[in-house]
Amino acid sequence: MAVFRIFFGVMMFLSMFRFWANGWIEKLYIAPKFHFSYYGFDWVQPLGVYTYFLFILCGISALAIAVGFKYRWAVLVFFLSFTYIELIDKTTYLNHYYFISVLSFLLFFLPANRYFSWDAKQKKMDSFYVPQWTVDSIKMLISLVYFYAGLAKLNSDWLVKAMPLKIWLPSKYDIPLIGNLMGQEWVHYAFSWGGLGYDLLIPFLLLYKRTRWIGFILVVVFHVLTRVLFPIGIFPFIMIVSAFIFFDAKIHRKILAFISKVCLLESKIFKISKTAVGNKIKANTTFVIKPLNAYVVAGFILIQLLFPWRYLLYPNELFWTEEGYRFSWRVMLMEKAGYAQFTVKDGITGKKFAVNNSDFLTSFQEKQMSVQPDFILEYAHYLGEYFTAQGHQNLEVYVESYIALNGRLSQPYIDPKVNLLAEEDSFLPKSFLLPFNDTIKGL
Amino acid sequence: MKKMKKFIVLFTVSLAVFACSDSDDDTTDQSSDGFDRGAMLINFADNIILPSYQSYISTTQDLVSQTDSFVVTPSIEELTNLRSAFRTAYLSFQNVSIFEIGLAEELRFRDRTNTYPTNIQEVTSFIVDGNFNFELPSTNDAQGLPAIDYLLYGLGTDEETVAFFTTDANAEGYRNYLFALVNSINILAQNVLNDWTSGFRNTFVANDGSSASASVDNLTNDFILYYEKSLRAGKIGIPAGVFSNDPLPGNVEALYAQDFSKELAIEALNASIRFFNGRSFVNSQSGPSYATYLDFLNTIKNEEDLSTLINNQFATSIAALNTLDSDFTNQIATNNNAMLETYDELQRNVILLKVDLLQAINVNIDFVDADGD
Numbered sequence: 001m002a003v004f005r006i007f008f009g010v011m012m013f014l015s016m017f018r019f020w021a022n023g024w025i026e027k028l029y030i031a032p033k034f035h036f037s038y039y040g041f042d043w044v045q046p047l048g049v050y051t052y053f054l055f056i057l058c059g060i061s062a063l064a065i066a067v068g069f070k071y072r073w074a075v076l077v078f079f080l081s082f083t084y085i086e087l088i089d090k091t092t093y094l095n096h097y098y099f100i101s102v103l104s105f106l107l108f109f110l111p112a113n114r115y116f117s118w119d120a121k122q123k124k125m126d127s128f129y130v131p132q133w134t135v136d137s138i139k140m141l142i143s144l145v146y147f148y149a150g151l152a153k154l155n156s157d158w159l160v161k162a163m164p165l166k167i168w169l170p171s172k173y174d175i176p177l178i179g180n181l182m183g184q185e186w187v188h189y190a191f192s193w194g195g196l197g198y199d200l201l202i203p204f205l206l207l208y209k210r211t212r213w214i215g216f217i218l219v220v221v222f223h224v225l226t227r228v229l230f231p232i233g234i235f236p237f238i239m240i241v242s243a244f245i246f247f248d249a250k251i252h253r254k255i256l257a258f259i260s261k262v263c264l265l266e267s268k269i270f271k272i273s274k275t276a277v278g279n280k281i282k283a284n285t286t287f288v289i290k291p292l293n294a295y296v297v298a299g300f301i302l303i304q305l306l307f308p309w310r311y312l313l314y315p316n317e318l319f320w321t322e323e324g325y326r327f328s329w330r331v332m333l334m335e336k337a338g339y340a341q342f343t344v345k346d347g348i349t350g351k352k353f354a355v356n357n358s359d360f361l362t363s364f365q366e367k368q369m370s371v372q373p374d375f376i377l378e379y380a381h382y383l384g385e386y387f388t389a390q391g392h393q394n395l396e397v398y399v400e401s402y403i404a405l406n407g408r409l410s411q412p413y414i415d416p417k418v419n420l421l422a423e424e425d426s427f428l429p430k431s432f433l434l435p436f437n438d439t440i441k442g443l
Numbered sequence: 444m445k446k447m448k449k450f451i452v453l454f455t456v457s458l459a460v461f462a463c464s465d466s467d468d469d470t471t472d473q474s475s476d477g478f479d480r481g482a483m484l485i486n487f488a489d490n491i492i493l494p495s496y497q498s499y500i501s502t503t504q505d506l507v508s509q510t511d512s513f514v515v516t517p518s519i520e521e522l523t524n525l526r527s528a529f530r531t532a533y534l535s536f537q538n539v540s541i542f543e544i545g546l547a548e549e550l551r552f553r554d555r556t557n558t559y560p561t562n563i564q565e566v567t568s569f570i571v572d573g574n575f576n577f578e579l580p581s582t583n584d585a586q587g588l589p590a591i592d593y594l595l596y597g598l599g600t601d602e603e604t605v606a607f608f609t610t611d612a613n614a615e616g617y618r619n620y621l622f623a624l625v626n627s628i629n630i631l632a633q634n635v636l637n638d639w640t641s642g643f644r645n646t647f648v649a650n651d652g653s654s655a656s657a658s659v660d661n662l663t664n665d666f667i668l669y670y671e672k673s674l675r676a677g678k679i680g681i682p683a684g685v686f687s688n689d690p691l692p693g694n695v696e697a698l699y700a701q702d703f704s705k706e707l708a709i710e711a712l713n714a715s716i717r718f719f720n721g722r723s724f725v726n727s728q729s730g731p732s733y734a735t736y737l738d739f740l741n742t743i744k745n746e747e748d749l750s751t752l753i754n755n756q757f758a759t760s761i762a763a764l765n766t767l768d769s770d771f772t773n774q775i776a777t778n779n780n781a782m783l784e785t786y787d788e789l790q791r792n793v794i795l796l797k798v799d800l801l802q803a804i805n806v807n808i809d810f811v812d813a814d815g816d
Contacts, residue, residue: 170478170740171805174652183478337802339794351688354680402794409747410798 001130002068003252004138005112006259007241009066012078012100015234016059025055028092032362034382035089036375039425044087051088057081065107068117072108079104090375091368095331096235099145106141106300109293110134116256137297138245141304143203148308148329150199155442157319157334158196162188163406164335165195172229198222206246219243230332314429319405320436322372323429338370338413340401342380344387347394347419355383371403373414373430380420397421411437478739479731480659481651483721486730487662488644490723495538495714496636498724502532503629510625514618517608519601526595526700532628533588533697537711539632541669541718544662545647546638551580553673556628559589560694563597566590570616577627589697591624596699653805660806663733667796670715675789678708682771683782690779695771704771709764712789716757733800740803749803753795760788 019025029035029046037044047054058081064074083101086092111130113119157163162185169182169191181187198218205215223236244255311324318325319334345352357366360382369375380397387395396419404410411434414420418432509528513521536556543553555577565585569575577586594617598604607617639647650658676686677696684690697703717724721732729735734750741748763785768774774782 167802167805171653173480335802337798339798341790346688353684353688354686356686402798404798404802407802409749409752410794 001110001112001135001138001245001252002114002116003255004242004245005068005071005107005117006066007244008103008107008238009062009064011234011238011241012062012082013059013066016055016062018234020052020055025051027362028364029085029088032089032365034360034365034379036091036365036369036378038087038090039374039427041087044084046088051085054081054085058085068113068119071113071117071119075104075108079108089365090326091365093326094232094235095329096232096238098327100238102304103138103141106137106297109297109300110137133294133297135245137301138242139207140301142239142242142245143207144301144304145329146199146202149331150196150201151443152328152330152333153192153196153199155333155440157406157440158192159442161406162192164333165191167335167407168230175228195222206243209248212246215246216243316429316433317436317438317440319440320403321430321433322374334406336371336403336405337410338367338401338403339410340370340376340399340414342383343398343400344383344392345396345398346392347396349394352398360386370401373433374425376401376414377420377423377425377430377432380423384421395421405436408438478736480653480736481648483731483736484648484651484658484662486721486723486732487718488639488648490725490728490730491718491721492539492542493636493639493644494724495535495542496632496639499532499535499539500629500632500636502528502535503625503632506532506625507629510622514608514622517605517618519605522595522601522605529588529591529595530700530703533592533703533707534710536588537707538714538724539635540673540711541666541714542662543665543669544658545635545643547635548665550631550634551583552631552635553669554580554583555631556587557589557696558583558587559592559696560698561585561587561589561593563593566593566620570613570620573616573619575623577623586624587628591621591628592697592699594621594624596701659804663801663804663806666715666718667793667801670796671793674708674711674715675786675793678704678711679771679782679786679789682775683779683786684775685783685786690775690782692772692775695775698772701772702769705764705767705769708771709761712757712761712764716754716761719753719757733804737800737803749795749799753792753800756788756792756795760785760792763788 029051030048035046058078061074061078061081064070065078079101082097082104086097086101111134114130153159166185166188169188172182173179175182202215202218202222205211205218220240223240226232227236244252308328308330311318311328314321314323316323319336340357342355342357343352344355357369361369361379369379376399380399384395384397398416398418399414399420400416401413402410403413413434415432415434420432423430423432506525506528509521509525513525540553540557547553562584565582569582569585575582575585594607595604598607608614608621611617647658650656654660680686682691682694695704696707716722717727719732720734721730722728723730734754737750737753738748741750763781767781767785768777771782
């Protein structure tokens with residue numbers, strides 16, 4: 001668990017650094033005039049220049065997690081700052097950012113600072129063992145992510161049509177060594193089915209001791225491949241290091257020994273010798289974790305198990321409406337491209353004009369907005385407020401929008417006759433969406 | 444641990460064998476199976492872009508020499524010749540305007556050659572004090588073809604126009620400004636072409652990858668942006684009032700030449716159609732293009748025939764344009780609905796190009812991480 005904590009902290013720090021180095025803080029959180037809020041979280045707004053401060057805070061707390069300095073505070077600060085950043089704008093929603101929020105929430109309740117950490121050294125609360133359930137909860141969460149991602153692939157687009165890989169792979173022809181294969185149809189099917197098999201089986205391969213190394217090699221191969229093929233940032237590396245949690249203590253001890261050697265830590269501080277370990281086992285085999293923590297973790301995992309199934313409560317095709325799509329480990333499942341032309345109309349005189357989206361949105365926001373109904377609705381309301389402030393009256397906002405899903409020809413998406421200002425966002429099915437006119441079978 | 448080592452060795456060996464056997468397969472069917480983006484870029488550059496620029500520059504050079512004759516001996520006869528050269532150049536410009544890439548993008552070639560409506564006040568003040576710098580973005584709407592349009596057609600009758608260049612108090616200013624305008628668009632075009640021939644063509648063709656900065660991605664974005672903003676919106680949508688409360692007939696292209704706007708729009712749309720289909724500017728033979736790329740991808744995807752749909756929609760758009768008055772200002776005044784209907788036809792292809800084409804050839808508009816959800 002200590003290994004996991006260290007890797008997690010370091011990866012998160014690098015992630016924050018990468019955000020800054022790419023200029024994304026400015027581009028995503030400061031430059032846009034308008035941000036798409038999550039339903040119920042519209043009070044989360046960017047802090048202007050202080051958004052940088054938020055990132056710094058997040059980066060520092062990640063480092064503190066890595067060295068185990070004031071661990072619980074560090075995790076708390078990290079969880080809050082990271083989640084706040086993600087809540088600012090749902091344009092940037094990615095499953096792996098959600099994964100990090102979920103994981104850091106979980107870590108708050110776990111004793112990951114009991115060994116090889118600043119805290120353990122200072123407070124003499126070293127413990128070589130942590131209760132089994134604490135490690136298992138992390139394993140459970142990671143397994144759940146993989147397995148649910150696999151279940152989500154059990155649909156006809158993925159399995160029968162090899163979509164959307166058939167769209168994505170052919171343009172990767174310029175990758176060294178494997179580039180020439182990317183245009184071949186059998187490769188698309190092999191990747192589709194292989195990815196499905198991987199997602200469904202990998203938790204079991206990792207859990208079962210005799211297949212663990214095979215599993216781990218597959219983890220590395222799979223994630224390196226996805227890194228090469230798709231623009232998914234540091235996610236592959238997070239998953240690779242996360243997989244270490246499945247290994248037993250012997251290997252973790254080797255890794256810690258290696259880290260102390262590389263970092264030239266005084267052997268006194270983090271001495272890793274078998275005798276010391278033996279003494280500790282006797283001296284301090286158990287320490288008390290408040291049972292409340294265990295209940296919270298159990299409840300949280302139960303929620304995680306159930307939450308992704310909420311899409312079943314919605315009547316229409318999930319890929320089309322995206323009602324219940326997010327926060328459910330649905331990764332790389334669709335290629336959706338859209339176009340949305342908004343018209344602002346005076347309801348009394350009937351005069352109308354079309355809106356130029358690039359006046360209000362960044363190209364990334366426009367792209368995400370045009371394919372997701374809650375974005376379209378929120379943007380329509382923003383346009384309504386904006387033009388009302390400009391002195392326009394009796395406003396009605398309409399949209400003519402088209403979406404192409406997984407290589408299907410583009411189809412009208414939102415009813416162009418519906419005045420979007422009269423619609424409110426909610427968790428109920430959205431009535432202004434037009435039907436999908438096709439079926440995708442499967443889960 | 445021993446077992447594990449054995450396993451790793453076995454795994455690596457089998458991977459290597461697998462990799463080798465794959466690459467053997469490749470050599471045989473690679474040429475027939477993959478779409479060659481490089482060949483498409485070569486076709487675009489050598490058969491469309493470069494000849495279009497060469498042709499355009501021959502018209503701007505002619506425009507310079509006609510202007511020369513006119514300012515030396517202003518007369519109605521010279522004015523007629525000059526106007527004819529102006530129209531030829533304006534039409535020819537529609538064939539290069541799409542390619543706002545490389546130096547053209549840096550120089551803001553399209554904005555500096557064709558920002559309309561022209562700003563009469565600014566033009567007049569530049570003529571009077573003779574002090575202007577066309578490199579400033581603030582002078583976009585006082586230069587280029589629309590400003591020439593104003594000076595050749597917007598000053599009054601033929602006699603009155605000639606008088607501005609002969610007997611007017613600022614006659615010298617008018618002559619100088621006209622010459623500066625004509626000279627400027629000619630030099631702009633020559634700079635762009637020189638850049639293409641002195642290295643950019645090779646860089647452009649060699650950059651045949653699939654990253655966001657690759658030539659195909661750049662040019663495709665430029666093409667779609669051109670079609671959407673300059674052609675659909677600029678030539679039809681904005682004057683027809685799609686983006687404003689009321690129609691804006693003053694925003695018609697070649698406003699002062701009057702009966703020219705339709706011809707320009709048709710030329711521009713035809714240029715887009717030729718480019719989409721990779722038809723050579725020189726002999727109209729088709730080469731590798733978006734159309735053939737889509738057809739190739741369709742052999743993998745077995746979806747609707749997108750290239751045919753796009754071409755059909757192009758044909759419908761041309762037909763709609765043909766029904767319009769040769770002067771869009773008239774069309775807007777008499778029956779703006781026909782303008783709006785034409786806009787709708789052009790709009791349908793924005794969707795097919797921006798949504799379906801971009802998805803099919805997997806060109807991204809942005810660079811941020813996105814895992815496809």
